[in-house]
Amino acid sequence: MSMNPRLIFxxxxxxxxxxxxxxxxxxxxxxxxxxxxxxxxxxxxxxxxFAFSRLMALEEGRSERRWDGFISMAAVLNTMVLILYWRIFYADSVLVTGDGGFTEYHLEIYRHALGPALIVIDALFIHRSFTKIGAAAAWLFAVIGTYVALAELAWQPLNNTPSGTVTSGFPYGFLNDLEFADRAVFYGINFGTALVLLVVYAGIAWAFKRRFPAPAAP
Structure with a gap:
């Protein structure tokens, strides 16, 4: 019996x-x-x-719901994580690692390289998720909006560290050196980046679909 490469992946x-x-x-x-x-x-x-749990349910015939919007959002969100982390790391590694170095290399490699790559590969080339851009954008707005709201309304008021020149409690140290207006600009730029990534991925998915049409269902 031959192994199913997609199932193994x-x-x-x-x-x-x-x-x-x-x-x-x-x-x-x-x-x-x-x-x-x-x-x-x-x-x-x-x-x-969660995205991979839904993909496994589809793969094994336990569900017919595709979750295109959510899976597209997960791919974009993980790409944002990868870009933000390494951009900040190379600017000043202390801002993201605390001491400027890695303590557990396997965590850093998975969370900020391998993990994002796996969900992007599946979303783009296997599941071909980028078909419902509006749904993906709505998921991005909901997830990023919830994260920002928690950062501003819960984590910053209820935590004392890390501390900065303006405030304390934000999980990323550099945010504690920014006034609210500057943080709002930072949030807006990164949400805009997420939307740009969504459009770019949708374009890649469209080109891939044109070059390699999905096989007809049996």
Whole structure:
């Protein structure tokens, strides 16, 4: 019996995402309100895990719902995590690692490289998710909007660290050096980046579909 490469890929991606979600829940830093969920990286991780759980349900015939909007959002969100993390890391690694270095290389490689790559590959080239751009944009607005609201209304008021020149409590240290207006600009730029990524991925998906049409269902 031949093995199904797509099934192997999805099982591998699903188990990796699930394993790192469990690792986060057990070993994440819970000393501040919100714990590891203060970081957008963890939102991307859990969104990818849920996306792969739905892809596995489709693959094994346990569901017929495609979740195109959510899976597209998960791919874009994880790409944002990758871009933001490495852009800030190369500008000043202390801003994202605290001490300027890595403590657990496997975590950094998975969360900020391999994990995002896996969900993007499936969303673009296997599941071909980017068919409902409006739904994906709505999911992005909901997820990013919720994250920003929690950062401003819960994590910053209820946490004392890290601290900056303006405030304290935001999970990313540099945000504590910005006034609200500057933070709003930062949020807006990154939401705009997410929408641009969504359009770019939709274009790639369209070109891929034109070059490699999906096989007809049996």
């Amino acid at each position: 999805r099982w591998t991606a699903f188990l990796l995402a699930g394993g790192y979600c469990i690792h986060t829940l057990i070993f994440g830093e819970w000393d501040e309100f919100g714990g590891p969920f203060r970081f957008l990286t963890i939102w991307g991780l859990f969104c990818a895990f």
